[in-house]
Amino acid sequence: MAVLIRVLMKEKTLTPEQKTIVQETWTQIAPIAGKAAQLFYGRLFEIDPTTRPLFRFVNMPMQHDKLMGTLGTAVGSLDNLEALLPVVEAMGRRHVAYGVKDSHYDSVGAALLWTLEQGLGAAWTAEAADAWGTVYAAISAVMRGAAKVEESKVA
Secondary structure: OHHHHHHHHHHOOOOHHHHHHHHHHHHHHHHHHHHHHHHHHHHHHHHOHHHHHHHOOOOHHHHHHHHHHHHHHHHHOOOOHHHHHHHHHHHHHHHHHOOOOHHHHHHHHHHHHHHHHHHHHHHOOHHHHHHHHHHHHHHHHHHHHHHHHHHHHHO
16 A cells, blocks of 8 residues: 555655546546547557557457446545555556566556547646656556566466
């Protein structure tokens, strides 16, 4: 828990305004969740073709739902980071078994921010980009940390 809270609240300083921006912009994305998920995976596979094989046996419509549900949970939990931490750590551990590499987190972040920009249009401001970037950086840092621990168990 301390890692996520430290990253969000101290090191990267997620301000109350940024939290509000993330939550408010999410309400604009949620109604177009299906389209947003399609945009996200299309962009991810375009910018990092090494991610495509990770999904070769995945039901992509179900994966779209999982992605948007997970993002919704994360956004909804910004007011309760203690509840979010074990979810994020578990996701990081699970992603090791899927073959996710550390470099994939950068590609996912780029695809996510691009998707949000496409979906939000004029509502995608520099402030929104900074807020979402801060949240993604913190979440991916926790996932990466949990993944490294999991990888050390396997090695």
